[in-house]
Amino acid sequence: MSTYAFQEPWLLLLLPTAVLAFWRLWRRRPTLRWSAAMRVKAAGRGGIARWRWLPHALRACVVVLLVVCIARPVKLNEQTRTLTDGVAIELVVDRSSSMLAMDFQKQGRAVDRLTALKDVVDRFVDGGEGLAGRKDDLVGLVTFARFADSVSPLTLDHEWLLAGMRDLSPAEPGAGEDGTAIGDGVALGAEKLRDATEQRGDETRRIKSKVMLLLTDGENNAGDIEPSTAAELCKSLGIRLYTIGMGTRGMAPMPVKTPFGMQMMRQPVTIDEPLLRSMAEITGGQYFRATDAASLEGIYKEIDRLEKTVTEHKRTVQALDLSVEAFRLGGVWIPPLLNLAMCILFAELVLAHTRWRTLP
Numbered sequence: 001m002s003t004y005a006f007q008e009p010w011l012l013l014l015l016p017t018a019v020l021a022f023w024r025l026w027r028r029r030p031t032l033r034w035s036a037a038m039r040v041k042a043a044g045r046g047g048i049a050r051w052r053w054l055p056h057a058l059r060a061c062v063v064v065l066l067v068v069c070i071a072r073p074v075k076l077n078e079q080t081r082t083l084t085d086g087v088a089i090e091l092v093v094d095r096s097s098s099m100l101a102m103d104f105q106k107q108g109r110a111v112d113r114l115t116a117l118k119d120v121v122d123r124f125v126d127g128g129e130g131l132a133g134r135k136d137d138l139v140g141l142v143t144f145a146r147f148a149d150s151v152s153p154l155t156l157d158h159e160w161l162l163a164g165m166r167d168l169s170p171a172e173p174g175a176g177e178d179g180t181a182i183g184d185g186v187a188l189g190a191e192k193l194r195d196a197t198e199q200r201g202d203e204t205r206r207i208k209s210k211v212m213l214l215l216t217d218g219e220n221n222a223g224d225i226e227p228s229t230a231a232e233l234c235k236s237l238g239i240r241l242y243t244i245g246m247g248t249r250g251m252a253p254m255p256v257k258t259p260f261g262m263q264m265m266r267q268p269v270t271i272d273e274p275l276l277r278s279m280a281e282i283t284g285g286q287y288f289r290a291t292d293a294a295s296l297e298g299i300y301k302e303i304d305r306l307e308k309t310v311t312e313h314k315r316t317v318q319a320l321d322l323s324v325e326a327f328r329l330g331g332v333w334i335p336p337l338l339n340l341a342m343c344i345l346f347a348e349l350v351l352a353h354t355r356w357r358t359l360p
Contacts (some may be wrong), residue, residue, distance in 0.1 A: 189214075219275075
C-alpha cells in the first residue's frame with residue numbers, strides 16, 4: 001500500500017513566493033509615445049503578445065516545484081513480510097505386501113491399509129475434513145519394503161508430493177522386494193531431513209522443528225540398519241519420531257500366495273509395538289495405534305496439535321524521495337521533481353531570451 005507525504009511540511013508555507021514570479025508581468029511596463037495611436041490599435045495584438053505571460057507562468061512553476069522539493073515529498077510503500085517458523089516433516093511409509101490387508105474402511109466399504117493411509121495423508125498435507133493442512137511446512141516422502149526409497153524430497157510443492165503418494169503401490173506378496181526394513185526407512189528419512197534443513201537458505205521460512213512420521217504394520221525383518229540404531233540417529237539430529245502401527249487387533253484378511261493364485265485369507269496381525277514405542281521414546285516422540293480409518297485420522301489430528309507452525313508478520317515501510325527519484329502516478333512515470341524543475345527553468349530562460357524577449 002503506497003501513500004504520499006511531506007517530511008518537512010511546514011516549508012510549504014513558502015509557496016506564496018511563487019507569486020513573485022509574476023512581478024515583472026504586473027509591474028508597470030515602459031511606454032512608447034506615438035503621434036497617433038489609432039493605427040497601432042487597429043493593428044491588434046499578435047500571438048507573441050497574447051502569450052507574453054507564459055515565461056512568467058513557467059517561472060512560477062519552477063518556484064512551486066523547488067518549494068515542494070525542499071519540503072521533501074516521499075512515497076511511502078508499506079510492505080508486510082511473513083516469516084514462518086515451519087516444521088520439516090518426513091513421511092516414512094511401509095509399502096510391504098501386508099499393507100494390502102483389508103481391515104480399514106472408506107465411505108462404508110472395505111479398503112486396504114495403504115489406500116486408507118493415502119486418503120488421510122492427503123488431507124493431513126493439503127487440508128480438508130477436519131484437518132488444517134501443512135501449507136507452510138516442508139514435507140518429504142520415503143517408502144520402504146525390503147529396500148528403502150526416496151519418493152519426494154522435502155518440498156513446499158505439496159501437489160508433487162501427493163501425486164507421488166497416490167502412485168504408491170505395495171510390494172507383491174512373496175516377491176523379491178517384499179519385506180519390512182524399518183531401520184533402513186527411518187535412516188534414509190533422517191538423512192533427507194538433515195540434508196534439506198542444513199542447506200535451506202530461505203530467510204522467510206525458518207525450520208522450527210524436524211519431525212518424522214513412521215507408518216508400518218509389521219515387524220522389522222529386512223535391511224542393514226537396526227531400528228533402534230536409526231532412532232538414535234534421529235535423536236542425534238534433533239528429529240522427533242512419531243511411530244504409528246497400522247492394523248486391527250487379532251486377525252485381518254490379507255492376500256496370500258497359494259498354488260491357486262492370490263487368495264484373501266485371515267492372518268494374525270503382528271505389529272512390533274514395543275519396538276515402535278521404544279523408537280518414539282528415544283527421540284521424544286510418541287507411539288500411536290491405528291486400528292481403523294477413524295483412529296488413523298485422529299492420530300494425524302493429534303500430531304497436527306503437537307507440531308504447530310508459527311507465523312510472524314514483519315511490517316516495513318520504504319520511503320521513495322520524489323525530489324530525486326522517478327515515481328509512478330496514475331500509471332504514468334513522473335521524472336524526479338528537481339529534474340522537472342530544471343527542465344522548466346531552462347525552457348523559461350530560452351523563451352525569455354528569444355521569442356518573448358522584452359525591453360529592459
